[in-house]
Amino acid sequence: MAKVKMTVNGRQVGSECDDRTLLVHFIRENLGLTGTHVGCDTTQCGACVVHMDGRSVKSCSILAVQAAGSEIVTIEGLSSGGELHPVQAAFKANHGLQCGFCTPGMVMTSVDIIRRHGAQLDEATVRAELEGNICRCTGYHNIVKSVLAAAAEMGSAKEAAE
Amino acid sequence: MGLEGIGARVVRKEDKRFLTGKGRYTDDMTVPGMKYAFFVRSAHAHARIVSIDTSAAKDMPGIIDILGGKELQADGIGNLICGWMIHSKDGSPMKMGAWRPLAHETVRYVGDAIAIVVADSLAEARDAAEAVVVEYDVLPAVTQASRALEAGQPQIHPEASNNLIFDWQLGDADSTDAAVARAAHVTEMKIVNNRLSPNPMEPRATLGIYDEAEDHYTCYTTSQNPHVARLVMSAFYNVAPENKLRVIAPDVGGGFGSKIYIYPEEIVCLWASKKTGVPVKWTSDRTEAFLTDAHGRDHETTVKMAFDADHRIIGLKVDTIANIGAYMSLFSSATPTYLYATLLSGQYDIPAIHANVRAVYTNTAPVDAYRGAGRPEATYVMERTMETAARELGIAPAELRRKNFIRSFPHQTPVIMNYDAGDFEASLNAALAASDYAGFPARKAEAATRGMKRGIGMSCYIEACGIAPSAAVGSLGAGVGLWESAEVRVNAVGTIEVLTGSHSHGQGHETTFAQLIADRFGVSMDSVNIVHGDTDKVQMGMGTYGSRSGAVGMSAIVKALDKVEAKAKKIAAHLMEADESDIVIENGELKVAGTDKTLPWFQVALAAYTAHNLPSGMEPGLKETAFYDPSNFTFPAGCYICEVEVDPETGKTQIVQFVAADDFGNIINPMIVEGQVHGGIAQGIGQALLEAVHYDPANGQLITASYMDYAMPRADDLPSFQVSHQTTPCPSNPLGIKGCGEAGAIGSPPALINAITDAIGNNELNMPATPQKVWLAANAAH
Ligand code: FES
Ligand code: FES
Numbered sequence: 032m033a034k035v036k037m038t039v040n041g042r043q044v045g046s047e048c049d050d051r052t053l054l055v056h057f058i059r060e061n062l063g064l065t066g067t068h069v070g071c072d073t074t075q076c077g078a079c080v081v082h083m084d085g086r087s088v089k090s091c092s093i094l095a096v097q098a099a100g101s102e103i104v105t106i107e108g109l110s111s112g113g114e115l116h117p118v119q120a121a122f123k124a125n126h127g128l129q130c131g132f133c134t135p136g137m138v139m140t141s142v143d144i145i146r147r148h149g150a151q152l153d154e155a156t157v158r159a160e161l162e163g164n165i166c167r168c169t170g171y172h173n174i175v176k177s178v179l180a181a182a183a184e185m186g187s188a189k190e191a192a193e
Numbered sequence: 194m195g196l197e198g199i200g201a202r203v204v205r206k207e208d209k210r211f212l213t214g215k216g217r218y219t220d221d222m223t224v225p226g227m228k229y230a231f232f233v234r235s236a237h238a239h240a241r242i243v244s245i246d247t248s249a250a251k252d253m254p255g256i257i258d259i260l261g262g263k264e265l266q267a268d269g270i271g272n273l274i275c276g277w278m279i280h281s282k283d284g285s286p287m288k289m290g291a292w293r294p295l296a297h298e299t300v301r302y303v304g305d306a307i308a309i310v311v312a313d314s315l316a317e318a319r320d321a322a323e324a325v326v327v328e329y330d331v332l333p334a335v336t337q338a339s340r341a342l343e344a345g346q347p348q349i350h351p352e353a354s355n356n357l358i359f360d361w362q363l364g365d366a367d368s369t370d371a372a373v374a375r376a377a378h379v380t381e382m383k384i385v386n387n388r389l390s391p392n393p394m395e396p397r398a399t400l401g402i403y404d405e406a407e408d409h410y411t412c413y414t415t416s417q418n419p420h421v422a423r424l425v426m427s428a429f430y431n432v433a434p435e436n437k438l439r440v441i442a443p444d445v446g447g448g449f450g451s452k453i454y455i456y457p458e459e460i461v462c463l464w465a466s467k468k469t470g471v472p473v474k475w476t477s478d479r480t481e482a483f484l485t486d487a488h489g490r491d492h493e494t495t496v497k498m499a500f501d502a503d504h505r506i507i508g509l510k511v512d513t514i515a516n517i518g519a520y521m522s523l524f525s526s527a528t529p530t531y532l533y534a535t536l537l538s539g540q541y542d543i544p545a546i547h548a549n550v551r552a553v554y555t556n557t558a559p560v561d562a563y564r565g566a567g568r569p570e571a572t573y574v575m576e577r578t579m580e581t582a583a584r585e586l587g588i589a590p591a592e593l594r595r596k597n598f599i600r601s602f603p604h605q606t607p608v609i610m611n612y613d614a615g616d617f618e619a620s621l622n623a624a625l626a627a628s629d630y631a632g633f634p635a636r637k638a639e640a641a642t643r644g645m646k647r648g649i650g651m652s653c654y655i656e657a658c659g660i661a662p663s664a665a666v667g668s669l670g671a672g673v674g675l676w677e678s679a680e681v682r683v684n685a686v687g688t689i690e691v692l693t694g695s696h697s698h699g700q701g702h703e704t705t706f707a708q709l710i711a712d713r714f715g716v717s718m719d720s721v722n723i724v725h726g727d728t729d730k731v732q733m734g735m736g737t738y739g740s741r742s743g744a745v746g747m748s749a750i751v752k753a754l755d756k757v758e759a760k761a762k763k764i765a766a767h768l769m770e771a772d773e774s775d776i777v778i779e780n781g782e783l784k785v786a787g788t789d790k791t792l793p794w795f796q797v798a799l800a801a802y803t804a805h806n807l808p809s810g811m812e813p814g815l816k817e818t819a820f821y822d823p824s825n826f827t828f829p830a831g832c833y834i835c836e837v838e839v840d841p842e843t844g845k846t847q848i849v850q851f852v853a854a855d856d857f858g859n860i861i862n863p864m865i866v867e868g869q870v871h872g873g874i875a876q877g878i879g880q881a882l883l884e885a886v887h888y889d890p891a892n893g894q895l896i897t898a899s900y901m902d903y904a905m906p907r908a909d910d911l912p913s914f915q916v917s918h919q920t921t922p923c924p925s926n927p928l929g930i931k932g933c934g935e936a937g938a939i940g941s942p943p944a945l946i947n948a949i950t951d952a953i954g955n956n957e958l959n960m961p962a963t964p965q966k967v968w969l970a971a972n973a974a975h
Contacts, residue, residue, distance in 0.1 A: 041666075048564060049314070049316060051316065059221075063223075064214065065214070065218075065221035066213070066215065066216070066218075067214070067218075068218075068394075068395070068446075069220075069396075069476075070394045070395070070396070070479065071479040071899070071900050072478045072479050072480060072899065073899045073900050073901050074393065075899070075900035075901065075905075076479075078394060105214065106212075106213065106214035107215075108215040108239070109213075110213065115209070115212060115213070115517040119212040119213065121205055122208070122212055123205070123208045123209070123212060124204060126204070126205070126864050126865065126867075126868050128208060128211055128212065128699070129447070129699035129868060129872065130211075130393070130394070130395065130444075130445065130698050130699030131207075131208075131210075131211025131212075131216045131444065131446065131448045131699070131703070132216075132218065132393075132394040132395040132446025132447060133394045133446075134211050134212060134216075135211075135214050139709065140943040153424060153911070155909075157908070158909040158911075159908075159909050161907070161908035161909070162907050162908060162909050164908070165394065165900070165905050165907065166394065166908075167392055167393055167394050167447050167449070167872070167876070167905070168394075168447055168868075168872045168935075169868060169871055169872050169875075169916065170700045170871035170872045170874055170875030170876075170906075171871075171874075171875065171906075171907075171911055172868075172871040172875075172911075172913050172914055173868060173871065173909040173910070175908065175913065176913075178786065188801015
């Protein structure tokens with residue numbers, strides 16, 4: 032057993048867990064944050080993506096103990112005050128989700144894609160970057176649209192702020 | 194239509210919870226004292242179980258209990274069954290073998306459940322499951338259906354000799370044979386429809402809770418039809434009577450057919466909860482999903498399409514072998530029969546059709562309906578053959594289809610279906626225009642200068658949805674009726690709850706159903722809640738599959754709304770001292786036509802509940818229920834055109850354009866309908882290009898048991914799609930809806946394979962068209 036401490040969605044958390052506990056199970060079972068999902072057992076689907084120290088990671092392929100001391104953001108912590116994050120808002124406006132199961136991972140991955148590429152994103156880049164996230168419902172058409180719309184929106188918001 | 198009414202692109206009400214991580218799926222549920230289950234499964238495709246030794250495993254840490262099939266049987270839990278009776282052409286009933294929820298004598302596929310381990314944690318359950326020692330007497334296995342029929346192959350169930358479950362036919366053999374014999378041209382093909390794994394992203398899961406004090410069971414489960422689950426578990430599996438069993442299907446992460454069926458795990462977890470005295474949760478991992486979720490397709494077919502000298506189809510003869518897997522899943526017999534052969538007329542006027550279908554046991558996972566269910570198989574047969582015939586006859590594929598289109602409705606086909614409406618030419622023309630079909634030769638020539646082979650292919654599909662008129666399906670062998678129910682509850686403050694037997698697992702019912710109410714009463718969608726997925730809340734329902742939620746589920750809501758409206762108008766007329774027939778409902782008010790007298794909606798609702806001043810004899814309240822039983826199937830149809838470039842060096846196919854032109858009848862929310870089409874096309878492209886379930890024919894081991902081995906379509910495998918709608922309203926239901934959930938998966942595979950075979954100049958190509966297969970086919974052509 033290990034005692035693991037980390038910051039999750041801005042709050043210090045600590046919990047006892049089996050050494051072999053994956054970060055995704057720590058988040059879901061120990062912290063009760065069930066927005067992060069498990070869709071596979073081979074690190075292929077991306078349903079489990081969270082941000083660790085500002086970068087998107089598949090939380091099913093990290094042990095909770097490896098994440099000790101880090102700063103984690105899950106889908107529950109992406110937005111605050113009842114307002115959707117621009118990426119969440121773009122998914123809603125563009126019907127980028129159906130059953131919603133891949134959605135938390137898709138959104139967390141997309142935020143990271145936009146962080147790395149900025150407003151200059153094009154369709155081919157979005158499609159290549161989403162390779163590690165599987166959606167069975169949408170055919171990706173509206174997810175790609177959502178990411179491009181969010182990138183444009185966030186880019187112009189940034190320009191306006193500068 | 195208004196901002197929120199029928200036809201408006203309203204963004205979804207349900208999205209916020211999914212986008213913020215607040216969706217509640219079965220695996221998210223926890224209850225006090227809950228324990229975790231892991232199943233011991235067969236490692237062999239076919240074996241007799243000699244012994245099961247759990248003694249070492251039971252002593253491991255955290256273990257509550259390990260239970261097996263003998264105990265389950267002793268407690269009177271029944272075998273799983275197929276609910277649709279098919280008779281062979283000799284009149285004999287289908288030969289169904291026993292499917293025990295936990296096998297204790299014979300296992301028949303890799304993954305067959307043998308025992309349940311219940312433990313404090315999932316890790317402990319898993320560890321102990323590995324310590325359970327099962328001694329097997331391994332038997333030879335067979336995985337391919339046509340092989341399983343051959344003499345000398347392993348016998349999988351004693352009931353089905355030569356593994357043949359039924360040998361069924363539809364249509365007229367004599368007139369079809371005569372047409373083939375006198376034809377000016379016959380196009381003959383051998384067609385394989387590859388086996389697929391549905392792969393909703395949420396794995397199956399269930400939480401069984403037994404309450405000893407009340408002698409009552411609650412089952413959370415990933416189901417497309419919780420009421421059907423309750424009915425079947427009560428009536429056939431003997432888990433508990435219906436009044437003692439509550440089934441809840443909360444948020445469900447996609448189904449595509451695979452979550453229609455009742456599987457062993459729901460039954461066993463409920464039973465195990467009673468045996469152990471603790472709530473028991475099981476969640477499938479992805480490997481278990483590949484092993485045990487019902488697969489789709491897996492047909493081997495030969496087809497003869499007979500033409501007269503004028504290129505009209507005069508007969509169609511089809512012979513199909515369908516792989517059912519090791520056991521007959523709930524609707525497994527209907528998929529390759531009444532959902533398949535009845536669509537073999539396609540969009541064409543064909544005077545004589547005969548189909549023969551043999552359903553066969555193999556040592557593989559059960560096969561049942563997967564998005565489209567039978568109709569993709571029929572469309573693939575028809576549209577591959579049509580395109581091939583056009584090539585053989587040397588005429589344009591569009592013209593051959595045009596020549597044979599059905600043009601007047603209703604049209605009775607020789608294979609049961611009566612098409613009520615359609616305009617096949619409209620969709621064909623729309624797709625030809627959108628794809629700039631006429632400009633293709635120039636694009637092909639340009640691609641050739643880059644060393645690429647460009648091809649174009651089309652598919653004109655028709656399907657039957659709105660499943661289905663109860664009496665009709667009853668006469669064909671269905672064990673259930675396929676109506677839908679709805680309840681509309683207007684609260685005293687005028688807000689509205691709609692309880693529906695349909696189930697949403699991605700389809701957006703919370704939005705589209707609310708649009709219907711907003712449209713009807715002029716109230717805001719925010720004041721409407723859609724309740725579904727809980728047998729304690731919704732009285733009864735048949736669930737969501739076969740693109741039925743719009744055509745059947747919403748029709749039931751319309752019927753209930755009719756009753757609510759009639760009563761509200763009576764109350765309003767009474768209060769405003771007007772004639773009932775003069776009352777109109779507009780923008781959330783009840784008005785006396787031609788006057789300025791009006792009453793807001795909420796006041797009428799309130800009056801219904803205060804009951805101080807109601808028309809004499811009227812019961813208080815404003816709540817109505819309705820059951821809707823469709824009068825016919827509905828017939829969505831359309832035309833898909835796909836354009837590809839094949840790299841002859843690598844065999845890699847790039848989809849450069851995909852055009853869909855669909856006639857779904859009237860549409861409630863185009864945004865949602867387009868999303869359904871996108872998702873369906875992606876699954877169809879997945880089937881045609883990437884996906885296949887492979888078993889090792891030597892030993893029946895599943896080779897494609899993870900996302901490392903089974904190629905799911907990813908974002909960079911697919912293009913964006915061009916979709917459009919042509920509308921002929923459906924005359925058979927009040928909203929004129931045909932349904933849109935499966936079309937994409939039905940229409941797209943033949944369009945894509947027709948395009949690739951056009952590009953490479955070789956018609957011998959089976960799905961999935963992997964680079965290796967395409968490269969071999971392209972190079973064999975020279
Ligand atoms: S659950 Fe982490 S990638 Fe699938
Ligand atoms: S929305 Fe269902 S898997 Fe992506």
